[in-house]
Structures are given as structure tokens and as C-alpha cells.
Amino acid sequence: MIKVGIVGGTGYTGVELLRLLLAHPRVDIALITSRAEAGRPVADLFPSLRGRIELSFSDPDDEALAACDVVFFATPHNVAMRSVPALLAAGARVIDLSADFRIRDAGLWEQWYGEPHLCPELLGEAVYGLPERHRETIRDARLLACPGCYPTAVQLGFMPLLEEGLIDTQTLIANAVSGVSGAGRQAKIDNLLSEVSDSFKAYGVSGHRHLPEIEQGLSAMAAQPVSLTFVPHLAPMIRGIHATLYGALNAAGRAADLQALYEDAYAHEPFVDVLPAGQYPQTRSVRGANTCQLALSVPQNRETVVVTVVEDNLVKGAAGQAIQCMNLMFGEDESAGIALPGLLP
Ligand SMILES: NC(=O)C1=CN([C@@H]2O[C@H](COP(=O)(O)OP(=O)(O)OC[C@H]3O[C@@H](n4cnc5c(N)ncnc54)[C@H](OP(=O)(O)O)[C@@H]3O)[C@@H](O)[C@H]2O)C=CC1
Numbered sequence: 001m002i003k004v005g006i007v008g009g010t011g012y013t014g015v016e017l018l019r020l021l022l023a024h025p026r027v028d029i030a031l032i033t034s035r036a037e038a039g040r041p042v043a044d045l046f047p048s049l050r051g052r053i054e055l056s057f058s059d060p061d062d063e064a065l066a067a068c069d070v071v072f073f074a075t076p077h078n079v080a081m082r083s084v085p086a087l088l089a090a091g092a093r094v095i096d097l098s099a100d101f102r103i104r105d106a107g108l109w110e111q112w113y114g115e116p117h118l119c120p121e122l123l124g125e126a127v128y129g130l131p132e133r134h135r136e137t138i139r140d141a142r143l144l145a146c147p148g149c150y151p152t153a154v155q156l157g158f159m160p161l162l163e164e165g166l167i168d169t170q171t172l173i174a175n176a177v178s179g180v181s182g183a184g185r186q187a188k189i190d191n192l193l194s195e196v197s198d199s200f201k202a203y204g205v206s207g208h209r210h211l212p213e214i215e216q217g218l219s220a221m222a223a224q225p226v227s228l229t230f231v232p233h234l235a236p237m238i239r240g241i242h243a244t245l246y247g248a249l250n251a252a253g254r255a256a257d258l259q260a261l262y263e264d265a266y267a268h269e270p271f272v273d274v275l276p277a278g279q280y281p282q283t284r285s286v287r288g289a290n291t292c293q294l295a296l297s298v299p300q301n302r303e304t305v306v307v308t309v310v311e312d313n314l315v316k317g318a319a320g321q322a323i324q325c326m327n328l329m330f331g332e333d334e335s336a337g338i339a340l341p342g343l344l345p
């Protein structure tokens with residue numbers, strides 16, 4: 001059995017990890033932390049877990065966490081990097097759902113996250129947890145940096161086009177929409193029901209912290225620097241991300257069978273589903289599932305390709321993808337515990 005610790009068990013991604021890991025055949029959850037709820041039974045805070053878990057929340061404690069085989073950090077950024085060196089030194093492996101180890105350049109990280117990075121020497125070792133791109137290196141990772149929710153959708157959507165060199169790398173556009181759970185579970189006036197319902201807005205247009213992470217990943221796919229216009233939006237739904245991606249096709253792209261390209265590229269991926277031509281993915285279809293669904297469209301002028309992508313931000317965008325990586329790291333079936341259909345048809 002894999003002995004698991006979760007830091008940040010009361011947040012949205014933390015409880016999603018719990019929901020999925022409790023159904024995992026090879027996982028034993030040893031520790032779940034919360035500073036605010038220390039001592040309280042987990043099932044008392046989350047009644048959906050009644051009868052499924054006996055543990056109570058505990059205060060984060062690196063010594064206790066170090067006895068786990070793997071520790072998940074479902075915490076805001078600037079938290080995991082305080083504990084990771086000690087946990088790795090003690091032999092534990094770490095899967096960080098936050099942004100602490102996603103950007104390889106410490107200076108760029110500090111520019112976007114506004115604090116000095118506490119262990120820049122580990123940035124080169126951290127493996128970016130996008131299995132569709134880094135499956136083999138994930139297997140050997142001690143330190144796994146889970147991609148952000150928007151970055152997962154945008155990178156999976158553009159990947160085959162960039163790897164094959166079929167679009168202009170300087171004019172990429174991603175319009176992406178998130179449900180409110182993407183902002184976390186802590187109380188914020190902006191996220192009140194009365195603020196977000198019956199409303200739709202863009203935010204972070206002049207610069208969102210996911211931009212450098214996405215450009216880093218896309219540039220590696222294209223083997224040259226890419227430039228992306230990234231516009232995130234908030235929609236009145238709880239879960240889900242919908243991204244609409246635009247790429248200007250070059251001559252090779254205009255001549256290619258893009259539907260076949262995507263179907264072939266993702267044919268053996270358990271969690272990427274390319275829809276038949278003419279269909280468009282909906283967030284409701286992947287709610288609760290570790291699935292990224294996408295569709296290709298080429299408007300009649302054949303100048304631009306449009307890729308529409310959906311995922312559940314808390315599953316393929318966070319906890320599900322983290323477990324997919326854990327399965328790879330521990331030699332388990334990649335789909336163990338996460339082979340779930342969406343909650344709605
Ligand atoms: N929500 C989403 O859709 C996604 C989120 N992520 C990332 O995952 C991480 C968690 O997100 P989310 O679950 O939404 O966050 P939440 O705000 O919902 O939960 C944060 C959790 O972290 C704990 N925590 C906060 N500060 C500390 C600290 N200093 N030390 C230890 N524990 C702490 C909190 O509990 P307590 O304060 O009681 O200790 C709480 O359990 C973030 O980095 C986020 O960016 C990634 C992809 C998608």
C-alpha cells in the first residue's frame with residue numbers, strides 16, 4: 001500500500017484528493033492536515049465522507065509527514081517549498097498541486113509570485129506533471145509539480161499542433177473560462193453567490209500568473225519561444241474549465257488533416273478524448289471525471305484552427321491529474337482510482 005499524507009485537506013483540491021484516494025485500491029491515507037480544523041474528524045466537516053474515513057485533521061508537521069511514501073500539497077503557493085527539502089531528505093516523495101515548482105526559472109517565478117523562492121536548487125529536479133507530455137520522467141520523479149488548471153487545458157489543446165509545427169507560434173490565443181471553485185474555498189467577497197451568479201467577466205487580462213507557466217510548456221512543445229494572449233474568465237458555475245484556443249495555420253497546417261492528427265496523437269491517452277468532427281465539448285460532460293475532452297474546428301477560410309477544450313478544474317485540472325502522476329510514480333495502473341465517468345451525461 002502507498003502511505004499518503006495530504007497537506008491542506010480542507011480546501012477544494014484537498015477534499016477532491018480525499019474523495020478519489022479513498023476509492024483507490026492501493027492507498028492508505030495516513031495524515032490529513034488543516035491548521036484551522038486540527039482535531040476535528042474529517043467526516044464531521046465533510047459529511048459526504050461519513051463512514052468512509054476515521055481520521056481527524058491534524059496540524060502540519062514535517063516529521064510526521066516524512067514517514068509517508070508520498071505527500072500531496074493542496075495548499076496555496078509559498079507553502080510546499082518550506083517543507084519539501086526536509087521531506088525529500090527523509091525519503092518521502094512530494095506531489096505539489098501549487099505553483100511552487102512549476103516554473104523552472106527562479107527569477108521568473110519570483111517576478112510572478114512576488115516572493116523569493118526558498119529552494120531554487122530544486123526547480124531543475126522538479127518534474128512537470130502533465131503525463132501526456134512527460135510520462136516517462138514522471139515515473140522517476142521525487143518531486144512532482146502538478147500543472148495549473150488553466151495550463152492543463154491550454155497545453156493539451158495546443159500540443160499536437162505545436163509538436164508538428166503547424167501554427168504560427170507568435171499569435172496564439174487562449175480564451176479560458178473557469179468555475180468559481182478554481183479560486184479556492186477560502187471566503188472572498190468576489191466569490192459570493194450574489195457576486196458571481198447571473199454574471200460573467202474576464203480578469204487578469206494584463207497578466208495572469210499562469211501565463212509564464214503556459215508559455216514555458218508551449219515553448220518546449222514548439223522547440224522555440226511562443227507568445228500567447230491568455231484571457232481568463234469567471235463563469236457562474238462551480239466546477240469546470242472551458243478553453244477556446246486559436247492558432248493561425250501555416251502552409252503545412254492548412255494542408256494537414258487536423259482531426260486525424262489529434263485522434264492519432266491522443267489515441268492511447270486514457271484521459272484525453274477527441275470528439276468527432278462537428279461536436280463541441282461541454283463542461284458538464286467531464287464534471288467529476290479525470291477527462292480532458294477537446295474538439296478541432298477549422299472555420300471555412302482555413303486560416304485559423306480553433307480548439308475547444310473542457311476539463312474539471314478539480315480533477316484533470318488538479319487532484320485527478322495528481323493521482324494519475326502518483327500512479328505512474330509508484331508503478332501502479334495509471335488509471336487506478338480515477339477511471340470515473342462524468343457525473344452528468
Ligand atoms: N481550485 C482549483 O481549481 C485548483 C487549485 N490548484 C492549486 O491547488 C492549491 C490548493 O487550492 P485549493 O484547494 O483551491 O485551495 P483552498 O484555499 O480551497 O485550500 C487551501 C488549503 O491549504 C491549507 N493551508 C493554507 N495555508 C496553509 C499553510 N500556510 N500551511 C499549511 N496549510 C495551509 C488550508 O487549510 P488550513 O488553513 O486550515 O491549514 C486549506 O486546507 C493552490 O495552490 C491552487 O492554486 C490547482 C489547480 C486547480
Ligand SMILES: CC(=O)N[C@@H](CCC(=O)OP(=O)(O)O)C(=O)O
Pocket residue numbers: 097098099147148149150178179180181182183184210232234
Ligand atoms: C477562478 C480562479 O480564480 N482561478 C484561479 C486559478 C486556479 C488555480 O487554482 O490556480 P492553479 O491552477 O495555479 O493552482 C486564478 O485565476 O488565480
